[in-house]
Amino acid sequence: MDKSSPSAPAPSQSDAAPGIPERRRYIRDTEENRREALIQAAQSLVAEGGMQAATVRAIAARAGVTPGLIRHYFNSKDELLRTAYxxxxxxxxxxxxxxxxxxxxxxxxxxxxxxxxxxxxxxxxxxxxxxxxxxxxxxxxxxxxxxxxxxxxxxxxxxxxxxxxxxxxxxxxxxxxxxxxxxxxxxxxxxxxxxxxxxxxxxxxxxxxxxxxxxxxxxxxxxxxxxxxxxxxxxxxxxxx
Amino acid sequence: MDKSSPSAPAPSQSDAAPGIPERRRYIRDTEENRREALIQAAQSLVAEGGMQAATVRAIAARAGVTPGLIRHYFNSKDELLRTAYxxxxxxxxxxxxxxxxxxxxxxxxxxxxxxxxxxxxxxxxxxxxxxxxxxxxxxxxxxxxxxxxxxxxxxxxxxxxxxxxxxxxxxxxxxxxxxxxxxxxxxxxxxxxxxxxxxxxxxxxxxxxxxxxxxxxxxxxxxxxxxxxxxxxxxxxxxxx
DNA sequence: TGATCAATTATACGAGCGAAGAATTGCACA
DNA sequence: TGTGCAATTCTTCGCTCGTATAATTGATCA
Known part of the structure; x- marks a missing residue:
């Protein structure tokens, strides 16, 4: 169950050469869709596992984006959670x-x-x-x-x-x-x-x-x-x- | 608001020479008292701030002991929280x-x-x-x-x-x-x-x-x-x- | 009175956290 | 067709978390 290389992100199994991590595909969407997706994801996670389960990484993963995007649309994780409430x-x-x-x-x-x-x-x-x-x-x-x-x-x-x-x-x-x-x-x-x-x-x-x-x-x-x-x-x- | 020395624990202001951190006073108590104090502390913290507020360090502080003692009386933090519930x-x-x-x-x-x-x-x-x-x-x-x-x-x-x-x-x-x-x-x-x-x-x-x-x-x-x-x-x- | 041992404290470690900012990417418009 | 720019991803940082374990302390008892 151990990662093969210690520090490189696990590449998904496509055509990439080993050791070269793939960059996640860049997909644009409207601001409204992104905010809605993030709010929905935050609500789901809080509902299922409480406040502690709603980490920026988990929210981003469920919304289908990377963690950094949360702070592009909200000033902080707290602001997202307030908005969701x-x-x-x-x-x-x-x-x-x-x-x-x-x-x-x-x-x-x-x-x-x-x-x-x-x-x-x-x-x-x-x-x-x-x-x-x-x-x-x-x-x-x-x-x-x-x-x-x-x-x-x-x-x-x-x-x-x-x-x-x-x-x-x-x-x-x-x-x-x-x-x-x-x-x-x-x-x-x-x-x-x-x-x-x-x-x-x-x-x-x-x-x-x-x-x-x-x-x-x-x-x-x-x-x-x-x-x-x-x-x-x-x-x-x-x-x- | 910054600590003066980067890694040394802040000594409480008694007679100690600066730079030499004091060791917390060692006080014995019965097992029952310790368990009760830890359970009470855990309950208070959860009640006030939710699960996320009940960290081992916070529980220990409120119970008046050091964090290590929690795992002396309970196999894990989770076990303490279950017991408290x-x-x-x-x-x-x-x-x-x-x-x-x-x-x-x-x-x-x-x-x-x-x-x-x-x-x-x-x-x-x-x-x-x-x-x-x-x-x-x-x-x-x-x-x-x-x-x-x-x-x-x-x-x-x-x-x-x-x-x-x-x-x-x-x-x-x-x-x-x-x-x-x-x-x-x-x-x-x-x-x-x-x-x-x-x-x-x-x-x-x-x-x-x-x-x-x-x-x-x-x-x-x-x-x-x-x-x-x-x-x-x-x-x-x-x-x- | 001094050795023993459980109770307690202190230190260290690796993992995951939120945040910040640099690096990319694709769309809009010239 | 190329160029600027906002949207998105990636990398890194300092911090706190739970756990593990070593170091200390004081009571007990021979």
Whole structure:
């Protein structure tokens, strides 16, 4: 398993004479493609192996470029990682908005759609939890990232609280806040368990549980939207009632 | 900010002549104390800065010893980190058991006590979430740790499911499982948010929310145990019923 | 009291890290 | 068709990492 020559890079097996290392083929691409590839590569590596796995060499290899290119597009490895995190957050909040724009105006239906969108791909994703965990410490120690994180978190919770308020029940404002916290926690918990213990749950199971739990917390019935939530029906029957 | 002499360790300012580095004072201690100190140091560092912050040198420094000692008590740094994780898991499950042994036999009271114990220190701890996140990837890639993790997780959820079953309501078994998943998710979510956004919540707030939410999901009232849960009363009133 | 030995510290090594800058390459435009 | 220049690769540097092992220290016991 030892390299033959001690210091020369291993040449790939093409036509080159031994001892003369090949230069990697030079391929141009657009700035957008390169940035996107680097961000994707960084996210994958963090999701799979944590911050420690995202070295400049590993990121470059996965993106199909050489390490030096990272610092051509980003001032430092840290800047790339920050950019990747922001891109992640923006992507996740956008998904929530999309789900809402796709359904009608009935408040309970909209809430149900929002919950379902949170508990299915691409939000419910084994990679996502790994990414989230990998960034946790960095977020807590970097003021810029922390601000971005909190705004993203509160945006989600506020959106949820608004949907709850739109139900039109008669509850005082303070109660509304704690309901939003509770529902948010339930969705977070289901999202987390579904993302980590991927194959402990059947496809639509978490959505059903989420709808029933949030419905119970709020005192409304969210289970009547089979039409809009295709996963439902698979596992609902086997539980009775 | 540059060291004066390039290769000599900086001597602490006591009586030594310049250029002659002092040897650290030799202090003996019991094996148990050393192991405990190293495990504690490793946990703190992982909790604060993630896996990457837990280097042998940093761990040794925090434990008040020199790096070499780590490999005197553990075969490798990885073994120390594994040991620290197992110790963490054992500690947390033990806390749950303790909470249960301290209350009476009424099923709803026991469930309420269990929930409250989950949502207050030492389980609810800013460090805990950081630790958990730091270990996530290591757990997923190390079969031994994964087994330990899953058994610990399922032990918690089974305990919760048992407490729910003891309520004596008339629900089919499959429904019981999904209720346990839902309650567990709610507690996880509250625990996580409380641990990360420490000062967004008043002391007993999360406990009240947890009791009310789980109660709503299960269709029982868990809010009647002020006597056993001292935090309640502080924030219950301000929300109106 | 002095020899022994485990506990502890100190030193050294090779590997991999992020960063910096020099060396190449192919495209755009004259 | 050639030339300038940005995009990309390559090389190198200083640093820190985990590990290995040698050197020291203080308690134990004959």
């Amino acid at each position: 922001v891109a992640l957050m923006d992507g996740m909040t956008d998904t929530g908005e999309d789900a809402l724009s796709a359904v009608g105006t009935a408040p309970d239906e909209r809430l149900a759609a929002f919950i379902a969108a949170t508990l299915r791909p691409p939000v419910l994703d084994p990679r996502a939890a790994g990414l989230w965990a990998g960034y946790l410490h960095q977020v807590q120690s970097d003021p810029g990232l922390l601000a971005r994180h909190e705004s993203s978190y509160l945006r989600f919770r506020d959106r949820l609280q608004q949907l709850i308020a739109d139900l039109g029940r008669d509850v005082p404002p303070a109660r509304l806040r704690s309901e939003a916290i509770a529902c948010n926690a339930t969705l977070d918990g289901l999202w987390l368990e579904g993302s980590i213990l991927t194959n402990h749950f059947a496809p639509g199971e978490l959505i059903v549980i989420g709808l029933r739990s949030v419905g119970a917390i709020l005192g409304v019935d969210l289970m009547g939207f089979d039409t809009f939530i295709p996963e439902i029906g698979i596992h609902q029957s086997q539980e009775g009632k | 197992v110790a963490l898991m054992d500690g947390m499950t033990d806390t749950g058991e303790d909470a249960l042994s301290a209350v009476g036999t009424a099923p709803d009271e026991r469930l309420a006590a269990f929930i409250a114990a989950t949502l207050r220190p030492p389980v609810l701890d800013p460090r805990a979430a950081g630790l958990w996140a730091g270990y996530l990837h290591q757990v997923q890639s190390d079969p031994g740790l994964l087994a330990r993790h899953e058994s610990s997780y399922l032990r918690f959820r089974d305990r919760l499911q048992q407490l729910i079953a003891d309520l004596g309501r008339d629900v089919p078994p499959a429904r019981l499982r999904s209720e346990a998943i839902a309650c567990n998710a709610t507690l996880d979510g509250l625990w996580l948010e409380g641990s990360i956004l420490t000062n967004h919540f008043a002391p007993g707030e999360l406990i009240v929310i947890g009791l009310r939410s789980v109660g709503a999901i299960l269709g029982v009232d868990l809010m009647g145990f002020d006597t056993f849960i001292p935090e309640i009363g502080i924030h219950q009133s301000q929300e109106g019923k």
